[in-house]
Amino acid sequence: MSSSTPLSSRRLSSAHLDELIALLEIRVLGLSECLVSEGFMLDLDGNDAPGIHYILSGAGLLHIEGADTVPLSPHTLLIVPPHHPLKLEVPANRAGIAPTVVTGREHKHAADSINRFRAGTTEPMTVMICGYFNAAFGASINLFETLSAPIVEQFDPSDRLDVYLRTAFDELMAQEIGAGAMSGALLKQVIVALVRRSLKTSALWMERFALLGDPQIARAFADMTARPAAPHTVESLARISSLSRSAFMARFSAAFGQTPMQVLRDLRMRQAAANLRAGDLALDQVARNAGYASRGAFMRAFREIYGTGPAEYRAASPGT
Template sequence: MVTGPAVRISPTDLNRLLISLEVKFVVLSECLVSEGYCLEMGTVNAPGIHYNISGSGRLVIKGHPPIELKPHTLVIVPPKSAFRIEAEGFHRGQQNLRTVDGDLVAVAKDTIHYVSAGDGEPEIVLICGYFDACYGSAVDLFGALTAPIVEQFAEQDRLDTTLRDALSELVSQEVGAGAMSATLLKLVIVHILRRSLHSNNLWVERFSLLRDPQIARVFAEMASNPGGQHTVNSLAQNAYLSRSAFMARFVEVVGQPPMNVLRDLRMRQAAEQLRTGQIPIEQVVRNSGYESRSSFARAFRKAFNMDPSEYRSAADAGTAPTSTTLGLHVDCVDEAPARYVAPEFS
């Protein structure tokens, strides 16, 4: 008998988490694989999203069962995972597929990569992107993923249209193209995480925040209102846990103590306000939940290696770092795709 999912995050808390989530592309590509071909892709230090536009075949990640690809199949591949895409020929007894190294045939145009295996009509067309989905430098939502996420969507979900629009935005290189493409990718991530409310698929249980509703409620409150007067005691009360139980559960789920996470969330908010508005620094300090400018400045300097006023000047000049290029995410965002070494697939 099929049973429903375990008790998980509430729709209200998931909504708050999704509003606060930052999503950015590392790279976006279009992959075309002809019948009888196999496209092998190397490792990248970021999760990958692969949406099958048309055709059939399979995606094979080392150490995991092959994933059948049909139109509108979406696969999220864990970071640092080499994989291969096989066109439908393997179903017809073509055991010796012609293998193409994706790193060698990739053609870059602006921020788009085009990767093709075979020179005939493609059997499989996928839009593939590596991305960063995080809460500032505090929590990388997909960073600890160790097994693929697989969901079958339908034509009416229009995810193919959304991803093609993201490609078009990046190709256009118009003002705001990066922001628009990131927004479109976030729409896709929202589609996936919505399914965590009802899906029986086991991938839902791989996200600590999605399977622990008490800690999720607290984290959602912190992420949506970093400047609130949060303390360990108030957060524990909001989770309906004792202080010690809350601390243990929070670290287990999130990976860091709550006050460390809160500081990072506050610095992200402060950087955004310094970057995008003319809010006086004193107001930024208050909005961040700090009572004194000196304590705020110390925390900000530790995060960004510059004072708030210096950061605002750098932002005006277009040279200020963003919160997602700090701490846990520097490798994910800045590292180029690793040179591919063909793995031994089982």
């Protein structure tokens, strides 16, 4: 792509982006409080999933493996790529004093049903909500999986991100019915706030994502995500992208690491899994809703994605 291409033509349209965000499924894998006293550093392991970290109060420095040190203040939000350990430091007032390093996994405890990581014995100077999550369009299409560098954004109290994250935290701790769905919905509001911020600033962090960085390919993916049961073909998707068949295949595979039909199968299986969890539709109807005319082909595809048959999946789903 030429560097002279206007910025507006390199970005996904608001309509397609809105469609993709609407169909994005957020699942919170865990949230904890991180409390650090002056002169201490909390060392946290990386995780297979992307991390989300939000400063509730205080200031400090966040050292992320493979990235520049990030200065922190209240309402700083960070999305950290998978497998990136980090260290939250609250420097001592006196220069030249090295911080005391505390390993998070050795100082995690639960009090009043709240999971906490604690570094220091005095009043904490900095409090951060830290956790991990998945943001997916199907069983394997994860928005943040290919993120290579942290996203750092400074918000204001009026943006209410602390309220969303605190409430999600409380939901997970309460473990009432629907806690997972509620916490996911709350975290999605944080992700939407991030997307809006990127559209209004020069940060342009969305262009770091392979599936959003190529607007022509993203248009086809948006249509696949919105209508997984439609009779999509490589040719029809290439037309949506305004590309030749060969160019579409090459660019789609580069963006996703899979062929269009592999990604479509993944999205169709997500549709089928949702139908199986939601009710007692006959398997033939579930197959048709997922775009399969053959029950046998549907069952084979479902087993390849989920490792079990549709009937067994439904039987094992909560509430069925």
